[in-house]
Amino acid sequence: MAQNGSKILVVDDEHINVEFFEVMLSRLGYEVVTAGDGDTALEMIVQERPDLVLLDNILPGKTGWEVTRMVKQEPEYETVSGTSIIMFSAMDEVEDKIEGFELGIEDYITKPFNFSEVLARIQAVLRQRELSRQVARRERRIALVESLNSSLIYFTRHIKMPMQELREAAQGLDVNDPDAVQALVARILEHTNETLATVEGLEEEVRELQSRGDQLKSKELSLEDLESKFRKHAAMTLHGVGRKNE
Numbered sequence: 001m002a003q004n005g006s007k008i009l010v011v012d013d014e015h016i017n018v019e020f021f022e023v024m025l026s027r028l029g030y031e032v033v034t035a036g037d038g039d040t041a042l043e044m045i046v047q048e049r050p051d052l053v054l055l056d057n058i059l060p061g062k063t064g065w066e067v068t069r070m071v072k073q074e075p076e077y078e079t080v081s082g083t084s085i086i087m088f089s090a091m092d093e094v095e096d097k098i099e100g101f102e103l104g105i106e107d108y109i110t111k112p113f114n115f116s117e118v119l120a121r122i123q124a125v126l127r128q129r130e131l132s133r134q135v136a137r138r139e140r141r142i143a144l145v146e147s148l149n150s151s152l153i154y155f156t157r158h159i160k161m162p163m164q165e166l167r168e169a170a171q172g173l174d175v176n177d178p179d180a181v182q183a184l185v186a187r188i189l190e191h192t193n194e195t196l197a198t199v200e201g202l203e204e205e206v207r208e209l210q211s212r213g214d215q216l217k218s219k220e221l222s223l224e225d226l227e228s229k230f231r232k233h234a235a236m237t238l239h240g241v242g243r244k245n246e
Contacts, residue, residue: 006126009029009050011060012088021054024115038062045071045080049182052125054118057089057096064089065103072104081141086212088113123231138186148205155202 010021013036022032033048035041039058047051052170057064064087071077071085086107087100096106106125109118166188174180 006052007033007048007050008122009033009035009041009044009048009053011035011038011053011059012056012065013037013168017056028119036060038064038067039109041067042070042077045083047076049080050083051129052084052086052122054086054088057087058092063107065099068100068103068105084129086121086125137152140239151202151205155198159195162194166191 005185008021008025008030010018010025010032010113012018012021012216015036018034025032033044033050035044037159039061041055042062044050052226055064055067059067062070068085068087071083072081081104083186085105086109087105088125089100090111100108106128106218107121111122166184169184169187173184
């Protein structure tokens, strides 16, 4: 596993480009997987679930555009439709860039490229991806709290009416009537058993929601911590690139 936890899929039919990115990105702490054609790229996206795909446009078999369209739009690839993609292309036409962004790519880089610029763009895309994940986790936690609130409201409504009925029955009870007393006791026992069963169910639901909430919270970072994480890694990245350029 990479130190920064990010997996990058490099897709290019030119072996020298794949080897270059594999070596450089691996040295900078990324986990790198590769593919040399569009069909293999699709398989790798599903199998490896990369955080980012560096995707060349011109490929054997399916083109980069076709791979992107299938990943972003086809129901078959719905589970990986959120995969971030940076498209590489020798074409610098505005129409091509617009088409790529309309398909859902995160960035578009024209060849020949500068490796330092590519790294900066990788950092930007991964940072945005992590921010989106943080937002999604917090939204799920809010949903859990709302679910718990709904359960509490149901519980209070469930026990309120029986308690009111028992109170009214007790206020009008003739204590000298054994049958009436026995009937009231039976009703109290019945409602008590129902209430206890509801409480047990609520306790189980609360424990489950709390466990799920704790799991989501453990994966969250504050915005300050997240910013610090990316700044630190960016500094290490730039330092590593500078040393390799010496």
